[in-house]
Amino acid sequence: MEHLKIVASAQQLPEHQVTNQELSHIMDTNDDWIFSRTGIHQRHIVTTENTSDLATSVAKQLLDKSGMTADSLDFIIVSTMSPDSLSPSTAAIVQGAIGATSAFAFDLSAACSGFVYGLSVATSLLSTRYRRGLVIGSEVLSKLVDWQDRTTAVLFGDGAAGVLVETTTENIGLLGEQLRTYGNKGDNLLAGQFANKNPFAGEISPVDPYFHQNGREVYNFATREVPEVLQAALEEAEVSADDVDYYLLHQANARIVTSIAKRFGQPTDKFPTNMAQNGNTSAASIGLLLNELVVSGKVHAGQTIAFVGFGGGLTVGAQIWKI
Template sequence: MTAHAKISQVAHYVPDQVIHNDDLARIMDTSDEWISSRTGIRKRHIARDQQTSDLATKVAASLLEKSQIPAEAIDFIIVATITPDSNMPSTATKVQAAVGAHQAFAYDLSAACSGFVFALSTAEKMIASGRYQKGIVIGAEILSKTVDWSDRTTAVLFGDGAGGVLLEASSEPHFLAESLHSDGGRGQSLVSGIQGLHSPFSDKQEDDSYLKMDGRAIFEFAIRDVTKSIGKLIEDCQLTADDIDIFLMHQANFRILEKMAQKLGVSIDKFPANMMEYGNTSAASIPILLSECVANGNIKLDGSQTTLMSGFGGGLTWGTLVIKL
């Protein structure tokens, strides 16, 4: 029998500390009006004393509790992140140990704001191989440790959080189509965590850990390249944009979502948004949005809704999945 994968459970977690735009206006030259009118963002959650693995572990534990599946039954854990606790051990292995998923293999995946889509695509192939039955995919970030808090062009945009899904084997196909892309030639448009050479045998290079972004280039990339690839994928599926019930997009900027909806000829009502609450949480943004949509009843997880997920960002990377949820 052909193996398929389905998303059977969702969860998310964000730190308790909330930073409003007015709070940022007290420490930098900005204002609520300046931030919200350009991005839609009004506040963000910022970790006070937690690491990325702590946020991801909360999500994994919630997925297990909701599904009533024992941790020992999980075959793999993938954490999409660009803000791991450390290069090694991976964030995913810390989650594996914390929840007691002793039979699971675990690793991190780095594809920035496309990370959750790339990780979900990978996990779906694992389940579809027939070798694995259950896996956890999480997007988790603490971007507050990567931004320069004196730089209003970046610091106001990002927040911390985690979201994830439980993936299980199914007799019916749920993942209908995908389109994954990278363009390293434009990678300098969005960079973070540059590490210099420290060997005594190498010319010294300076570290540059702060996140830096060419906002205009990223905005145009999202509107032009990402929207074009979404339209092509829908067409390749022999669907129309009207056939998509809900668009779960990376939550970077509400103006980007408005432009995308306009270019695709779709009502913005099909594009749920929560960046006003969380800011841009990179790999965590889509799974947090998915989890909230399930919680408020917009998504049923009964396989009846044709859903499009699309992430885009550093790399440059962009990826889209069409899934029955």
């Protein structure tokens, strides 16, 4: 067991909110369809900020809340599928902006599993010679949305959230985890494709940078694979489903969350949701949920918490923490 402490959590949501009603003015959709299928009522959409702006705000808040200085950080991981650019990485931009001169920084691409994969990498780093770091999920998915496509445009939102983690002598930390990738199913969720237009390229197949997903397939994948991965994480942690205080699942779809709660025979209030306000924020969603629950006092030290991400790749990650 790694002795690792989540010292602080923080979030940054863009101020501008877009309701389902507003979307119905720009595409053929309605609140009833969106809410009944997804549980989403509204989402936050940036007006001026990019992914690194949201992540930098989270990083500054994490330092403020934990009373740490930027130069005490050893690393910064930003999990994102919507970086400002491929180079510099969003994490490097954050590192420069906050002056974390001793920290190395890199982006991690695991779509909606990004927060869980990021925490896993942080745990490994903290078992070596590093002592403190940030894991931030930050997304401006509105850059990747085709605003003419009602099948995807209604699903996603922008936002960022993260945690400051460090080594501790307390008997807490990551109890068990399972990370899985199903690359043979990757075509079911595409975004950010580039066409190679080099002068030597043959026929260029048409690609566009926008989201394309086989929603049904992703839905079936999530309800089939996520329970299996979560069960394996619980077994590794030697924790029963009843012993988990809260299950913080990626917020893609309220029906997926309800179905998983049912599979484990758990009350739905142990599976909190916030997609109604935020939509699907990919790598940011679990951190947003965590921060909300910490601020409200529902999640606190001494509890057992599960983090479960799933999405593009396709990827799944489940972790059981004693916090």
